Amino acid sequence: MSSQFKALILNQEGENFSREIKSIDKSFLKHGDVLVKVEYSSLNYKDALILKNGARLVKEFPHIPGIDFSGVVEESDNNKFKKGDEVILTGWRVGEIYFGGYSQYAKVNGEFLVKKPKSISLKEAMILGTAGFTALQCSFTTKTTREVLLLGNKVNNVIVSGASGGVGSMAVMILNNLGCDVTAVTGKDNNRDYLKSIGAKNVINTSELMKDSRPLDKGLWDGAVDTVGGKVLENILSQTKDGGIVSACGNAADIKLNTTVMPFIIRGVKLWGINSVTASIARRQFLWSEASKLINFELLNKSVKEITLDELNNIFSKMLKGETTGRYIVNLNK
Numbered sequence: 001m002s003s004q005f006k007a008l009i010l011n012q013e014g015e016n017f018s019r020e021i022k023s024i025d026k027s028f029l030k031h032g033d034v035l036v037k038v039e040y041s042s043l044n045y046k047d048a049l050i051l052k053n054g055a056r057l058v059k060e061f062p063h064i065p066g067i068d069f070s071g072v073v074e075e076s077d078n079n080k081f082k083k084g085d086e087v088i089l090t091g092w093r094v095g096e097i098y099f100g101g102y103s104q105y106a107k108v109n110g111e112f113l114v115k116k117p118k119s120i121s122l123k124e125a126m127i128l129g130t131a132g133f134t135a136l137q138c139s140f141t142t143k144t145t146r147e148v149l150l151l152g153n154k155v156n157n158v159i160v161s162g163a164s165g166g167v168g169s170m171a172v173m174i175l176n177n178l179g180c181d182v183t184a185v186t187g188k189d190n191n192r193d194y195l196k197s198i199g200a201k202n203v204i205n206t207s208e209l210m211k212d213s214r215p216l217d218k219g220l221w222d223g224a225v226d227t228v229g230g231k232v233l234e235n236i237l238s239q240t241k242d243g244g245i246v247s248a249c250g251n252a253a254d255i256k257l258n259t260t261v262m263p264f265i266i267r268g269v270k271l272w273g274i275n276s277v278t279a280s281i282a283r284r285q286f287l288w289s290e291a292s293k294l295i296n297f298e299l300l301n302k303s304v305k306e307i308t309l310d311e312l313n314n315i316f317s318k319m320l321k322g323e324t325t326g327r328y329i330v331n332l333n334k
Contacts, residue, residue, distance in 0.1 A: 006332075007103035008309050010054065010063045017053050021309050029064075029107035031098045035075040036087060036108065040126035041066045041101035043307070043328040044166065045252060048316040050095065057096040066330070067094060069101025070116065070125040078110030086116040088288065090130045091277040102309060104332045114284045119292035126329045127304050128291055131166030134276040135225070136287040136294070138167070138247035139174040141272050142223035145245060152243045155222040159236060161185040161209070162227035162252055163195055166327050169303065170295070171225045173198045177294045183221075185209060185232065191325060198299060209235040215262040223247075230254025237263045237271065249274035252322075303327060308334045 004023045011018045026035065049055035050065045058065070073085040081087065092112040094100050099107070116125055128136075146152040158175050162168040163184035175182050176199025184200035185208075186192075192203045206228075213234035219241035226233045227250035237259055240246055248271060263269040303326030307315060318324050 005104035006309060007064050008066070008312065010050070010058065010061060010065055012054060012061045019051060019313060024103075026105060026107070029099055029103075029105065032108040032110070033077040034073060034081050034087075034108055034110040034113060036069070036071040036089075036106050036113075037074045038069045038071040038101055038104055038106050038332045039122045040071070041069040041330040041332065042126045042129035042131070043312065043315060043319065043330065044068070044130050045250070045319060046130075047095065048319040051312065051316040052320060059097055064099040064103050064106075065095045066101030066103070066106075067091070067096065068126065068130045069106060070122040071106070072122075074105065076110065081110050081113065081115075086122060087113045088116050088125045089113055090133050090284075091279065093277060102312070102330065111281075114281065114288060117289045117292070119289070120297075123329070124291075124295075124297050125288075127297065127300060127327055128170065128295065129166075129327070129329070130276060131327065132170050132291065132295070133279075133284070133287060134249050134274060135167045135170035135174055136291065137274050137276060137279065137283075138225040138249050139171050139178060139294075140287070141247045141274065142225055142245050143175065143178050143180060145272070146223060146243065150243070153222070155180060155244075157181050157183070157221055158223045158225070159183045159185060159221045160225045160227075161206070161232045161236065162250060163200065163203075164188045164191045164325050165227060165252065167227045167249060168225070169195070169198060169326060170300070171227075172200050173296065173300065174294045175199070175225070176201075177296075187322070188325065194303065194325070198296075206232065211235065213238045213259065215260040216266060219267070226250070228253035230256060233257055234259050237269060240267065240269045242267045243269070245270045245272050247272050247274050249276070300327070304329060306331050
């Protein structure tokens with residue numbers, strides 16, 4: 001490896017918060033037992049929050065953000081990995097309390113890494129990234145957990161909120177490929193054709209789920225994936241049929257949830273929290289191995305924008321304003 005490489009460094013001195021691309025060497029990387037040459041990272045909503053001001057998630061500065069990456073092992077003091085292994089990292093608070101993937105090299109705890117399955121490329125791994133991994137967890141929970149683990153009825157009609165975002169759009173595709181009729185919820189009417197092209201049978205505007213919810217509404221959904229929280233989640237819960245699982249993974253609209261116990265005690269609805277950060281390695285290995293069966297990368301590529309470290313500053317603020325669609329992946333070799 002070269003002695004110097006590029007990284008995006010966050011710093012804070014008093015009230016002054018800064019983002020700067022700097023040349024560093026590996027002595028700057030203070031965590032972990034596996035050194036990875038990073039090929040790709042991505043831009044997630046949490047990344048955007050951290051890039052804005054640290055989001056109270058970053059405790060020490062200077063800091064390298066980037067909550068996921070894919071790459072090739074350069075050096076390893078962990079007997080599970082050797083030089084040349086292709087690996088994926090998502091979660092474990094990397095990019096928050098540990099240095100992350102917005103660097104041409106990253107050093108992390110080997111227990112955080114998953115060997116990349118041969119069925120996907122390093123680029124495809126980050127086209128999915130944290131958003132895709134979360135979408136896989138949500139989709140399997142909503143459909144397979146009910147049908148297989150809980151021996152419930154077949155899941156047909158499902159609803160996905162925040163469908164124009166990274167998690168939502170991939171959940172639409174995955175659930176469609178799992179055999180569901182998917183209703184996509186978006187605030188962006190100009191995305192209707194795109195959402196139908198990736199598997200949505202119906203598309204509705206977010207405004208239809210922003211009314212004050214009833215304790216129980218007409219049962220419409222066998223299950224749901226919610227990425228936004230707030231009133232949207234309240235209405236989805238009241239509209240979910242008997243035994244349905246609502247997988248909740250985000251708070252893009254609101255962290256509050258003003259609901260009643262009625263969906264849970266009358267219909268047996270299950271609100272299932274999705275934690276992608278500390279998911280077990282066994283679960284990670286299974287879900288990554290399933291990705292190639294459930295994701296049409298050729299189709300997904302149409303909504304993927306490949307950017308550089310230098311371009312992150314211009315993009316993250318647009319994401320926070322809801323002005324982005326699809327996935328942004330960061331090529332560390334550009």
